Amino acid sequence: MRAVVFERFGEPAEVREVADPEPSEHGVVVRVEATGLCRSDWHGWVGHDPDITLPHVPGHELAGVVEAVGTRVSGWRPGDRVTVPFVCACGSCAACAAGDQQVCERQAQPGFTHWGSFAQYVALEHADVNLVAMPDELSFGTAAALGCRFATAFRAVVAQGRVAAGEWVAVHGCGGVGLSAVMIAAASGARVVAVDVSPQALDLARKFGAAASVDASRVEDTAAAVRELTGGGAHLSLDALGSPVTCVASVNGLRRRGRHVQVGLLPSSTGSTPVPMARVIGLELEVLGSHGMAAHAYPPMLELVRAGVLRPDLLVTSAIPLDTAPIALAAMGTAPGAGVTVIEPWR
Ligand SMILES: [Zn+2]
Ligand SMILES: [Zn+2]
Numbered sequence: 001m002r003a004v005v006f007e008r009f010g011e012p013a014e015v016r017e018v019a020d021p022e023p024s025e026h027g028v029v030v031r032v033e034a035t036g037l038c039r040s041d042w043h044g045w046v047g048h049d050p051d052i053t054l055p056h057v058p059g060h061e062l063a064g065v066v067e068a069v070g071t072r073v074s075g076w077r078p079g080d081r082v083t084v085p086f087v088c089a090c091g092s093c094a095a096c097a098a099g100d101q102q103v104c105e106r107q108a109q110p111g112f113t114h115w116g117s118f119a120q121y122v123a124l125e126h127a128d129v130n131l132v133a134m135p136d137e138l139s140f141g142t143a144a145a146l147g148c149r150f151a152t153a154f155r156a157v158v159a160q161g162r163v164a165a166g167e168w169v170a171v172h173g174c175g176g177v178g179l180s181a182v183m184i185a186a187a188s189g190a191r192v193v194a195v196d197v198s199p200q201a202l203d204l205a206r207k208f209g210a211a212a213s214v215d216a217s218r219v220e221d222t223a224a225a226v227r228e229l230t231g232g233g234a235h236l237s238l239d240a241l242g243s244p245v246t247c248v249a250s251v252n253g254l255r256r257r258g259r260h261v262q263v264g265l266l267p268s269s270t271g272s273t274p275v276p277m278a279r280v281i282g283l284e285l286e287v288l289g290s291h292g293m294a295a296h297a298y299p300p301m302l303e304l305v306r307a308g309v310l311r312p313d314l315l316v317t318s319a320i321p322l323d324t325a326p327i328a329l330a331a332m333g334t335a336p337g338a339g340v341t342v343i344e345p346w347r
Contacts, residue, residue, distance in 0.1 A: 001019075001020050026125060027123055030082060034064070062147065064082065170250065179204055198217075226253035
C-alpha cells in the first residue's frame with residue numbers, strides 16, 4: 001500500500017510503498033477513505049510525542065470501510081462503514097470496565113503508538129470496543145473530523161463541562177477542536193465568546209454561532225476582555241489550543257464557581273503549565289481535563305449530527321491527496337489555517 005512515512009523527526013515525510021497491514025486476532029484493517037490532518041500529527045512529526053518510534057506513519061482521525069477482520073472479532077465484517085476514536089481502548093482494564101475507555105490504562109493511538117491512517121489501509125486493535133458505525137448520510141470526510149476534534153470537543157463541552165442553556169462559554173483557541181466546541185456550545189443554548197489570534201478563525205467562530213469574539217492579536221489581556229463581555233466571567237471556559245498562555249487566560253476569564261476544561265493537549269515540550277491556583281480556591285473554580293471520547297458515547301452525538309443540529313461537515317474546508325500530505329503536515333506548525341483539511345488516500 002501507499003503511505004506517508006517519516007524516518008527522522010522534523011525531516012520531510014515521503015509517500016512510498018510499504019507492506020499491507022494484517023488484522024490481529026481482535027483487530028481489523030480499515031481501508032482509509034478520509035483522514036484528518038491535525039496539529040497533534042505535526043507535534044508527532046517534529047518529535048514531541050515520546051510514544052512514536054521510527055520509521056512512522058502518522059494519522060489518527062479516520063473514517064473508512066472495514067477490509068479484513070481478525071478471527072476473534074464478533075461485531076464487524078468487511079464492508080462496514082466505520083470511524084474510530086483517537087484513543088483505542090483495551091476493553092478490559094479497570095477504566096474500561098467503568099466505561100471510561102477514553103482514559104484506558106492500555107490505550108493505543110493510531111498514528112502515535114503504532115502506524116496511523118495517512119495510508120491506504122490502517123490496522124486497528126480491539127475492534128469490538130473501538131469501532132463506531134457511521135450513519136449512511138455521514139460522508140467519510142466529515143466522519144474523519146469526528147474521531148479527534150469533534151468528539152473531543154463534544155465530551156469537553158457536554159460531559160466534562162456540563163454546559164447549560166443561557167451560560168457564557170469562552171473558547172480559547174479556534175482551530176478544529178475550538179471551532180467544534182463553539183458549535184456544540186452554541187447548539188446547547190450557551191452564549192459563546194471565541195478567542196483567537198486569527199481573524200479568519202474568529203470569522204468562522206461567529207459563523208458557527210459565537211455571540212462575541214476577542215482578537216488575541218490585538219487585545220493584551222484576553223481574560224479581562226472575556227470577563228467584561230460576559231458581565232463578570234464565563235461559566236465554562238475551554239483551553240482548546242493547549243498552551244500555558246491560553247490555559248491561564250481560560251482560568252482567569254471564569255466567574256465565581258466557573259469550570260475550566262483543558263482540552264488542548266499540552267505536550268511535554270512546552271514544560272509544565274502554571275495554573276493560578278489562588279484564583280481556583282478563592283473563586284471555587286473547577287479545573288477539569290477532557291481526553292477524547294469513548295466509542296460507546298458516540299450515538300447521542302451522531303444523532304445530533306444526523307438531525308442537523310450539529311454540522312461537523314462545515315468544519316472541513318479542504319481535501320487533498322496523499323501525495324501532498326507531507327507538505328501539508330509540515331505546514332501545520334507555522335500555518336495551520338482555519339478549518340480542517342482531510343486527506344483522501346484514494347485520490
Ligand atoms: Zn487530532
Ligand atoms: Zn482499557
